Amino acid sequence: MSEKQYKDESEMLYQGRVVKGMDFGKPEAMPLFTTAAFTMNSMTEVKNAYANGFTYVRTSNPNREALAQVVSFLEGGEKSLIFSSGMGAISTTLMTLVGPGDHIICNSNIYGETFDVMGKLLRKFGVETELVNFDDMDNVKNAVKPNTKVIYSEVCANPTLNMCDIPAAAKIAHDNGALLMIDNTFTTPIAIKPIQLGADVVINSLTKFMNGHSDSLGGSITSTAEIIDAIHPVRMLTGTPGDPNASYNMFKNFETMYLRVSREQASAAKLAKALEDHPHVSKVNHPSLVSFPQHELATKLFRSNEEMSGMMSFIVPEQEDRFDDFLSRLHFAHYAMTLGTMRTTLVHPCTSSHSHMPDADRRKMGITPGMFRLSTGIENVDDLIEDFYQALKAFD
Numbered sequence: 001m002s003e004k005q006y007k008d009e010s011e012m013l014y015q016g017r018v019v020k021g022m023d024f025g026k027p028e029a030m031p032l033f034t035t036a037a038f039t040m041n042s043m044t045e046v047k048n049a050y051a052n053g054f055t056y057v058r059t060s061n062p063n064r065e066a067l068a069q070v071v072s073f074l075e076g077g078e079k080s081l082i083f084s085s086g087m088g089a090i091s092t093t094l095m096t097l098v099g100p101g102d103h104i105i106c107n108s109n110i111y112g113e114t115f116d117v118m119g120k121l122l123r124k125f126g127v128e129t130e131l132v133n134f135d136d137m138d139n140v141k142n143a144v145k146p147n148t149k150v151i152y153s154e155v156c157a158n159p160t161l162n163m164c165d166i167p168a169a170a171k172i173a174h175d176n177g178a179l180l181m182i183d184n185t186f187t188t189p190i191a192i193k194p195i196q197l198g199a200d201v202v203i204n205s206l207t208k209f210m211n212g213h214s215d216s217l218g219g220s221i222t223s224t225a226e227i228i229d230a231i232h233p234v235r236m237l238t239g240t241p242g243d244p245n246a247s248y249n250m251f252k253n254f255e256t257m258y259l260r261v262s263r264e265q266a267s268a269a270k271l272a273k274a275l276e277d278h279p280h281v282s283k284v285n286h287p288s289l290v291s292f293p294q295h296e297l298a299t300k301l302f303r304s305n306e307e308m309s310g311m312m313s314f315i316v317p318e319q320e321d322r323f324d325d326f327l328s329r330l331h332f333a334h335y336a337m338t339l340g341t342m343r344t345t346l347v348h349p350c351t352s353s354h355s356h357m358p359d360a361d362r363r364k365m366g367i368t369p370g371m372f373r374l375s376t377g378i379e380n381v382d383d384l385i386e387d388f389y390q391a392l393k394a395f396d
């Protein structure tokens with residue numbers, strides 16, 4: 001056996017062809033297994049199927065398993081599970097990890113529906129969640145209680161890109177017998193591998209950058225074999241496994257992930273700088289920028305400025321009567337309630353993800369009515385810059 005370490009982008013293609021535990025040769029393209037069940041002709045076959053094979057689709061499926069193995073490789077974790085959505089992954093995992101009387105510390109800068117799983121669903125079952133600002137890790141340390149079981153954050157938060165100091169959060173969690181769960185959706189394992197930095201559980205909404213084509217819904221959890229084996233039966237009971245069709249589709253789209261996501265992340269760094277230099281843009285939030293308050297942390301945790309995130313947000317003048325003109329002038333970027341797709345997309349947080357919050361609370365988080373969130377696509381970055389510059393003339 002060769003001990004040679006290949007680059008991830010090469011090795012993931014190899015890993016995708018040789019799916020461990022699946023006895024159907026090494027097809028050049030992964031076949032789709034839509035079957036609800038696998039058939040057996042003897043009790044010996046039944047026992048083998050329960051131990052290592054495939055029985056019923058909600059329990060196990062080759063397309064889901066193939067995708068899980070690639071995610072485990074990318075995240076550098078022992079095992080992964082594929083879910084029906086990012087939210088399916090988050091809710092099923094938290095239901096496994098906490099119970100009545102337990103306490104979660106959650107970054108206050110978090111995807112709203114993730115917080116609702118904790119603040120609305122888990123609360124009904126006696127789980128207490130405390131929202132804490134992770135900009136200062138002392139806040140996290142001071143929030144720890146004897147019953148703290150999980151510390152939860154995204155690598156970069158929506159829409160301000162505020163970062164979590166993953167090694168510091170991991171130390172606080174582990175010093176206190178808790179687990180650190182990190183959402184890598186905005187950044188992907190191409191930019192950062194939270195498990196290598198101390199996280200215990202990593203969630204990805206595959207719906208976004210990793211699938212990248214806006215044509216499937218899915219989520220993943222990567223962790224130790226022990227934790228994944230505990231989540232698996234809960235996934236069966238909650239009925240949240242990924243659909244075979246979606247897993248098949250995402251597996252296919254994963255094969256171009258490095259080409260797409262590397263380009264999106266590099267373009268984001270260049271576009272962020274260009275937007276920052278535009279006189280109508282008062283602020284750009286992207287970890288690659290020297291002006292980003294946690295730029296030093298970003299350069300420590302990410303490999304380079306070009307490998308951070310395809311996401312950013314920027315602030316234009318609060319002249320809402322000009323927004324229609326600005327958006328309709330854009331040739332490439334368009335408004336869409338998603339992110340991480342191949343085409344550049346925008347959203348306006350104050351009227352979408354953060355519309356439920358009072359203006360004063362949003363402003364405290366740096367989310368003002370002039371803010372747009374941007375997800376960079378694979379268009380030529382110079383075309384994108386030129387396009388934004390001509391559209392920003394709407395504020396002349």
Ligand SMILES: Cc1ncc(COP(=O)(O)O)c(C=O)c1O
Binds near residue numbers: 085114183217219
């Ligand atoms: C950071 C983050 N995590 C999780 C999710 C949930 O993912 P899904 O829509 O696949 O359920 C989203 C959705 O936008 C997200 O932005």
